[in-house]
Amino acid sequence: MQIAVSIADVVYHVVAAVALIVGGGWAYFKFIKGRTLKERLRVTVDGGLEPSSGLLRVTASCEAENISLRELQIAPEGTAVRLFVHTLAENPSEAREAAWELMGAWSVFGDREVLEPGEVLQEPKLLEVPEGGFAAMMLEFTVYSRSGSYWQAASVVTNRQAGDNQLRR
Amino acid sequence: MSTQNIRFRATSTKAHPPDKARQEEIERQVQETARRQGSQKRERSGEGAVERRKNGSED
Numbered sequence A: 001m002q003i004a005v006s007i008a009d010v011v012y013h014v015v016a017a018v019a020l021i022v023g024g025g026w027a028y029f030k031f032i033k034g035r036t037l038k039e040r041l042r043v044t045v046d047g048g049l050e051p052s053s054g055l056l057r058v059t060a061s062c063e064a065e066n067i068s069l070r071e072l073q074i075a076p077e078g079t080a081v082r083l084f085v086h087t088l089a090e091n092p093s094e095a096r097e098a099a100w101e102l103m104g105a106w107s108v109f110g111d112r113e114v115l116e117p118g119e120v121l122q123e124p125k126l127l128e129v130p131e132g133g134f135a136a137m138m139l140e141f142t143v144y145s146r147s148g149s150y151w152q153a154a155s156v157v158t159n160r161q162a163g164d165n166q167l168r169r
Numbered sequence B: 001m002s003t004q005n006i007r008f009r010a011t012s013t014k015a016h017p018p019d020k021a022r023q024e025e026i027e028r029q030v031q032e033t034a035r036r037q038g039s040q041k042r043e044r045s046g047e048g049a050v051e052r053r054k055n056g057s058e059d
Helices: A002-033 B020-045 B047-054
Strands: A041-052 A055-066 A072-086 A101-107 A120-130 A136-145 A150-158 B006-012
Touching: A041 A136, A041 A150, A055 A072, A055 A136, A072 A120, A072 B020, A101 A120, A101 B020, A136 B006
Parallel strands: none
Antiparallel strands: A041 A055, A041 B006, A055 A120, A072 A101, A072 A136, A136 A150, A150 B006
């Protein structure tokens, strides 16, 4: 009888140890490696250009989706969409990165401060830009969290007819 | 820019580390744009002209 109790005790401790290791490993991969409870966001900017009697109408649909399992505190400061333009000033003699000129920055999501897990926020913007023969345009959407981290999506569209390399603005 | 209904899209999930200076720069640009647009609206509605007359800079 005493031997049976001892065996049961050993089995109990072995099973408990294995369960602890398996549970710990699962928690490690789920929460640490999988970053389940880290702040995670998917930001998207969807732009459209439409010329309209001397103006360029730029539609910018800004979207942020909380893809983590914890709420995300949005910081209104710095959460914005910015519009840049690039103008061809001269014939480049070598490869170089384009210089961007800021046309404006507009706040997005107002005073909305909390994004629940799985929640999607979307805000459309209609921007008007004087049609000035820009070679390229860039929309950049940035979301800041209260922790200071930020997410950013930027998209560039080039003017298909800007190959003549003239100063057009 | 001669364009005809061009669409462009970008998505990202990359988290960037805190950058306070960049955040303050964007916020400053947002306020500068709002201030500029506010003054343009006042110009269009005639308030700007009234203000200039009050200040004696326009007859």
